[in-house]
Amino acid sequence: MQPLTTKELNYINDMLGAEDLLLRSAANAARQGAQPDAQQFLQHVQGEHQRRFTELTHLLEQHGAVAH
Amino acid sequence: MHTHQMTGSAGGQGLQAALREQDVFTVILNLLKNTAREYATAVTEASCPNVRQTMQNLLNETLSEQADCYQVMNRQGWYPPAPQANRQDVQQSVQKHRQALAQLAQIAGQGGFYGEMGGYQPMQQPGQPYPTQQPQPSWRAEGLPLQAQQWQQSAPQGRQWNAGSGAQWETGGHAGQVPAYDPEAWRYGVHQHSGEIRQ
Numbered sequence: 001m002q003p004l005t006t007k008e009l010n011y012i013n014d015m016l017g018a019e020d021l022l023l024r025s026a027a028n029a030a031r032q033g034a035q036p037d038a039q040q041f042l043q044h045v046q047g048e049h050q051r052r053f054t055e056l057t058h059l060l061e062q063h064g065a066v067a068h
Numbered sequence: 069m070h071t072h073q074m075t076g077s078a079g080g081q082g083l084q085a086a087l088r089e090q091d092v093f094t095v096i097l098n099l100l101k102n103t104a105r106e107y108a109t110a111v112t113e114a115s116c117p118n119v120r121q122t123m124q125n126l127l128n129e130t131l132s133e134q135a136d137c138y139q140v141m142n143r144q145g146w147y148p149p150a151p152q153a154n155r156q157d158v159q160q161s162v163q164k165h166r167q168a169l170a171q172l173a174q175i176a177g178q179g180g181f182y183g184e185m186g187g188y189q190p191m192q193q194p195g196q197p198y199p200t201q202q203p204q205p206s207w208r209a210e211g212l213p214l215q216a217q218q219w220q221q222s223a224p225q226g227r228q229w230n231a232g233s234g235a236q237w238e239t240g241g242h243a244g245q246v247p248a249y250d251p252e253a254w255r256y257g258v259h260q261h262s263g264e265i266r267q
Contacts, residue, residue, distance in 0.1 A: 002116050011110040012119075015126070018103045025099060029092040038089065041140045045133055052126055059122050 004063040016056050023049035090146035097141065100134035 004012075023046055030042040087095075107127035114120035141147050
């Protein structure tokens with residue numbers, strides 16, 4: 001495992017922000033919405049974004065160990 | 069059908085929300101599209117293979133979700149049907165590029181897509197798709213997976229050199245075991261003649 005470049009760190013930070021925003025957007029849409037088909041989709045993807053967020057934080061943790 | 073709820077202000081005065089459910093979905097759809105583009109950029113800018121693979125996985129997942137989101141919207145009737153390309157325009161494009169395709173086949177020659185199949189063959193049955201997967205040549209004892217991710221390994225494992233049937237690019241005078249022409253070798257930087265790792 002090689003240390004993260006500053007560029008990689010920036011991208012991971014950006015994508016963490018993106019997943020965060022997507023989760024919040026889906027949660028917001030679920031509160032407002034009515035269509036059951038849409039609701040099911042929104043519930044499902046909140047979990048997905050949470051999982052991807054976690055995957056990105058794991059990436060940080062793994063590389064944190066080898067950073068100088 | 070399920071009636072669409074009107075969300076109002078905190079006072080509950082029955083005011084219509086500026087953002088309808090379909091608008092909220094459009095926002096999410098566009099967010100997904102942009103996120104996919106950002107992941108794609110992150111893939112191309114990653115130096116660590118581990119980081120690159122993670123970003124690529126997340127890219128694929130985001131693309132799947134964007135497709136699902138579109139399907140949900142489409143089923144709700146929130147998406148107007150896209151205008152279709154007319155037949156004449158499509159035929160024109162086919163004609164224009166048929167010549168180019170033949171030229172490309174000549175230029176690419178043995179190294180090209182059809183090289184191992186014995187040359188360019190024009191489409192026999194209109195409507196049948198071309199094969200998109202490169203065929204595995206019969207003389208290769210062990211085909212590499214097309215998604216070979218050898219770059220992930222810091223050093224490739226010892227290659228199994230097969231006695232080849234003598235690929236055309238080889239110079240004469242090889243005694244004993246002759247490495248087979250490996251069209252995938254460029255993926256992991258192994259020198260085709262000597263087997264040493266190309267830096």
